[in-house]
Structures are given as structure tokens and as C-alpha cells.
Amino acid sequence: MPFTIPQRLIQLRSAMTTHGYTAYLIPSADPHLSEYLPARWQGREIFSGFTGSVATLIVTQDFAGLWVDSRYWSQAEIELAGSGITMMKIQSAAASAHIEWLAQQLPEQAVLGVDGNILSLASARALQASLSTKHITLKTDFDLLDVVWTDRPDLPNAAVYEHALPFASVSRGQKLTAIREQMRLKGANWHFVSTVDDIAWIFNLRGADVNYNPVFVSHALIGIDKAIIFLPLAKVSQELAARLAQDGVSLQPYENAKQALQTLETSDTLLIDPRRITFGFQQAIASSIKVIEALNPSVYAKSRKTPEEAQYVREAMEQDGAALCEFFAWYEQVQNKEAITELTIDENICAARARQPHYVSPSFGTIAGFNGNGAMPHYRANLESHADILGNGLLLIDSGGQYLNGTTDITRVVPVGTASPEQKRDFTLVLKGMVALSRMKFPYGTYSTVLDAIARAPIWAEGINYGHGTGHGVGYFLNVHEGPQSISGAIPNSDMVMEIGMITSNEPGIYRPGKWGVRIENLLLCVPAESTEFGDYLKFETLTLCPIDTRCVDLSIMRDDELAWLNDYHQMVLQRLAPRVQGDALNWLKQHTLPLQK
Numbered sequence: 001m002p003f004t005i006p007q008r009l010i011q012l013r014s015a016m017t018t019h020g021y022t023a024y025l026i027p028s029a030d031p032h033l034s035e036y037l038p039a040r041w042q043g044r045e046i047f048s049g050f051t052g053s054v055a056t057l058i059v060t061q062d063f064a065g066l067w068v069d070s071r072y073w074s075q076a077e078i079e080l081a082g083s084g085i086t087m088m089k090i091q092s093a094a095a096s097a098h099i100e101w102l103a104q105q106l107p108e109q110a111v112l113g114v115d116g117n118i119l120s121l122a123s124a125r126a127l128q129a130s131l132s133t134k135h136i137t138l139k140t141d142f143d144l145l146d147v148v149w150t151d152r153p154d155l156p157n158a159a160v161y162e163h164a165l166p167f168a169s170v171s172r173g174q175k176l177t178a179i180r181e182q183m184r185l186k187g188a189n190w191h192f193v194s195t196v197d198d199i200a201w202i203f204n205l206r207g208a209d210v211n212y213n214p215v216f217v218s219h220a221l222i223g224i225d226k227a228i229i230f231l232p233l234a235k236v237s238q239e240l241a242a243r244l245a246q247d248g249v250s251l252q253p254y255e256n257a258k259q260a261l262q263t264l265e266t267s268d269t270l271l272i273d274p275r276r277i278t279f280g281f282q283q284a285i286a287s288s289i290k291v292i293e294a295l296n297p298s299v300y301a302k303s304r305k306t307p308e309e310a311q312y313v314r315e316a317m318e319q320d321g322a323a324l325c326e327f328f329a330w331y332e333q334v335q336n337k338e339a340i341t342e343l344t345i346d347e348n349i350c351a352a353r354a355r356q357p358h359y360v361s362p363s364f365g366t367i368a369g370f371n372g373n374g375a376m377p378h379y380r381a382n383l384e385s386h387a388d389i390l391g392n393g394l395l396l397i398d399s400g401g402q403y404l405n406g407t408t409d410i411t412r413v414v415p416v417g418t419a420s421p422e423q424k425r426d427f428t429l430v431l432k433g434m435v436a437l438s439r440m441k442f443p444y445g446t447y448s449t450v451l452d453a454i455a456r457a458p459i460w461a462e463g464i465n466y467g468h469g470t471g472h473g474v475g476y477f478l479n480v481h482e483g484p485q486s487i488s489g490a491i492p493n494s495d496m497v498m499e500i501g502m503i504t505s506n507e508p509g510i511y512r513p514g515k516w517g518v519r520i521e522n523l524l525l526c527v528p529a530e531s532t533e534f535g536d537y538l539k540f541e542t543l544t545l546c547p548i549d550t551r552c553v554d555l556s557i558m559r560d561d562e563l564a565w566l567n568d569y570h571q572m573v574l575q576r577l578a579p580r581v582q583g584d585a586l587n588w589l590k591q592h593t594l595p596l597q598k
Helices: 005-019 043-048 070-079 097-105 121-134 172-186 196-202 238-246 254-262 279-283 297-303 307-334 342-354 371-375 421-438 448-460 560-580 583-591
Strands: 023-027 056-060 064-069 086-090 111-113 137-139 190-193 219-223 227-230 249-252 269-272 290-293 359-362 367-370 393-399 401-403 410-416 441-443 471-473 482-487 503-506 509-512 516-519 522-532 535-542
Touching: 005 023, 005 043, 005 056, 023 043, 023 097, 043 056, 056 097, 064 070, 064 097, 070 086, 086 097, 097 121, 121 137, 121 279, 172 190, 172 196, 172 219, 172 297, 190 196, 196 219, 196 297, 219 254, 227 254, 238 249, 249 254, 254 279, 297 482, 307 342, 307 401, 307 410, 307 522, 307 560, 307 583, 342 359, 342 367, 342 393, 367 371, 371 393, 371 509, 371 516, 393 421, 393 516, 410 516, 421 448, 421 503, 421 509, 421 516, 421 522, 421 535, 421 560, 448 471, 448 482, 482 503, 560 583
Parallel strands: 023 111, 064 086, 111 137, 190 269, 227 249, 269 290
Antiparallel strands: 023 056, 056 064, 190 219, 219 227, 359 401, 367 393, 393 410, 441 535, 471 482, 471 503, 503 522, 509 516, 522 535
């Protein structure tokens, strides 16, 4: 297909005319509503040139707009230049901004096209409600990109494999029994699942269809006494298929999923999660079927790591911390002696992790941003655009690893040359917010969203804020972003209560566009604290093990209790990591965990 974005838009508009569309909407989505998309469903990037993970593209005959939230404004401004696409700025919570625009801008009786197989059910309902007042038709039964995207990739074909003992401490049969009990309590005899991390977790299977997340493209239909996984059959070996069959799990071709929904009996009751199914698949359910809408039981279950899983994650954190010690020891040795770029950082940090036991892959694309690039929370260096690490400033490194025994996600900021007083102040404010959340004790039943303000308070006190959430759930050798908990400004719902076993990131930040960015991130495990006459209390155990660079700390604004927490944390890091490193890495670890004193 044509190479430039303007040429691609010309072809798209021509096809829109042929098929009678007034406007066409391309979300950042696939039939599984995944965060990271297989190449086949990266249409929004192909037709906009924007490489960020979240955005919505709308094209009419005389306008093209890309709706992006504040995390991506700087990135979108650069990547959309010369494309003919207008950046439409939205706040992080304004997910419906593009729907409001459509309702205002499209004429009466217009036709809006979108592939219903990748449109979330919630989005479809919002579109229908908003557009109905102007009698605008929402056409979802045709994928226009199939017409104009002539070299569109096929389905991914990486092999599926088992997440086995000892790391998969809960068997597939036990998980299916628990899912079926939840189905029974809700009155359902079938449960349809499209989200690939839920399917991977339920069946103790993993794959490599999606960058960074060890999952595979599939749907699943779970009944009272049998279960079906719909996926490209060539991805599963005969041996694995036989083991699945022993647990009552059969395999069918990926394209059979809709047909299976269409052929359920009229007496059946189907459980679906309206936030985790697309409109196209919901429409495939016969109208005679009773449908129960509720959270996928697996979402809640997989968020609460078992004690055995938590212990394996602790081991993974030690492995990850050892890799980071090796990386940072190398970095400090070559700084000012060899040419280092943001790409060099990515290469070496991944290489250090790859030397650790049970390592599989990065858990997301490394963010290595020097000075102004660090001010873009989701910045990614590439061959065409990256910075040399030279002069003075701050280098932000956000990275993580997928291990058979856990998933890691960590952000550290290190000084390059001399950090300015203003940079140290920002760093310390972020550190104070991170420490406050780390030390938090809260009553059982607390919504995760309530905790967001704890990390922001020291930053808000200086009239500063950041545009992303403070914390996201993290999977167990699964997606680095999972729910249902979210430490953010999101509107809370009953699914967002903090529970024992949840692993959540803690990553406040401050970003000065064009100057520098600061973000410090550890992962936290929710554990019991104490029981009092007022009820049961929870607290956090810090899982991440890597020194926080004290050269960036402004001691004048650190309280004694905050400093004590930092020194205690560094003592723990030293004790846990010292047995796993040696030579230069051990020397670096000892130097960077020395107590800090006023």
C-alpha cells in the first residue's frame, strides 16, 4: 500500500465513498481489547503514523483527527507533523471526547463506519446513545481496512506452551472449578471470554502473539463440564492438546468463536463482561439467550496472587535487581568514556536481564529518555530519533522483564553530569510521594482510587501534577498492566477494592516539557497489616529491589521519617541482592545503598 500517511488517507477516503461512509473510526483495539496489539490490528498506527499505545483516529472526507490524552501530546505533535491529521487533545478521563465530537460534527443521517469486531461494547453503546438524536447510522458489520490495507498481516502464529510447575502452583483444573463456581453463583451455565490474559491465566497457557505480554490470540467458551479455546490450531502441539483434553478442554479454529455463540441453546444463560467483549461478538449472541453481564471472574482471581506466587515474584525481583546492578555498574563505568545513546541503554538493560534465570522477554518497550525526552511519559527512542547521553541533566529509565516466575516494572532516574537544584527538587518531591504511598496503611475495603491522592499530595502541595495514574495492577508472568485495581483518578467501582495478594505499581512523576522528566517506580504487594477494634487493615510490601539514586535527593525538603524509609529500603536491597552479584556490580550496589544523612 502507499507509504505516506496522506496517501493512505486518500485510499481510505476513496473506499469510504465506495461503501457509503460519511466518517470512519479506527480505535486502538483488536477483537480481544488488548493493550498491545498484534500487527494485524495496528490499523490506527498504519493510517495515522502515531506509535503510542492509545489513541482514536476519525477520518471524514475533509478532516482527520487523532484523539490522544495528555501522556502523548508531545509525542503526537512530533509524529503527526505533515500527515494532515489534527491532534485532538483530551484529558485522561475524557474517554468519550471523540464521541461528543462526532455527535456535534456529523450531519443528520450520516453513516459512521467502524469494525464492530474491535469496537468495545461500552464504546458501541456510548456511540449509539450519542448519535441517535441526529439519526446517524452506526455501521459495524464491515472492516473497511481489509479493502485498503493490501499487505495486512495475518494472524500471529507463535506456538502456545504451558506455564508449568513449579511456577504455576494452581492447576488448570482448580482454576476452572473456581470459575464455574462463580458462574453457578451468577446463574450462568456458559461463560465467554475474549481477553487474552484471562484465557492465558485460566488455562495455564502462555504464548508470544503480542509484544511483551506472554499471551496468545484466542477466545474461550467455558461450560459447566467442558471448555473450548478458539485459536489457530497449528499453534498447539498434539501433546499439549492431549493434556488439555484430560482437563475437559477442547480446541476449535479461531474463526469458530462467533458461530459457537450463535448456536447456544435457548435455555442457556451466558455470562459476559461488558467491559471485556467487543460489540461484534456481543451481537453474535442469539437474542433468545439470557445474558448476564458481570466482571469476568478471572479478572479478580488473577489479580490476587497466591502466597506461592508472591514468593516466586520475590525471587524474580531479586533476579531483576541483580540484572539492574550489572547494568548500572556498566553504565557508570562507560559514562563519559564511550558514546552512549538512549538506544544503548535499552540494548544493555535487556542484555543484563537476559542473563538471569527464567528470563523470557521485556515486559514492555524500554523507555530511556534523557532530559526533554524524559518529559514524555511514554517516549520510545528509535533509530530515526534518539538522544545522546551527554552534558548535564536527568536520564529516566522505565523498564521491566517477563520471567517464568514473575513480571517486573521499574523506573529509576539518574543524574548525568550535574543535576540542577530544580531537577533535584522535582526528584525529591516525586520520591516523597512514592514513599508516602509505600508506607500507607489502610482499612480493608478501601478503593484503590482513594490511594492516588496519597502519592500526589507532596507534589500537589507545590502546585504541580502529572497526567497519568499513580499505579496499575501487574500480572504474574502475564500482562504488565492488569486490573481490576487502579491507583488513579478514575471513578471507583466495586471491582476496585484493594485485596491481599494484589501487585500494584507506585509511580508518581513530574514532567517539564522540553526540559526533563522524573518518575520513580516500585511494585507493591498488598499484605495484611493488623486488626484493631475498627476492623482489618492492609499495607504494602515493597517488591522492587534496586537503589534509588541519592545524588538527586534534596535533603532540605526530606522529613526524617522519609529519610529513614529510604535508608531502610536501601538496607533491604543490599541484603537481598548482595548474594546475587559480584565484582563491579557488587561494588556499585554497596556504594549506592550507603545511608543518607542530613
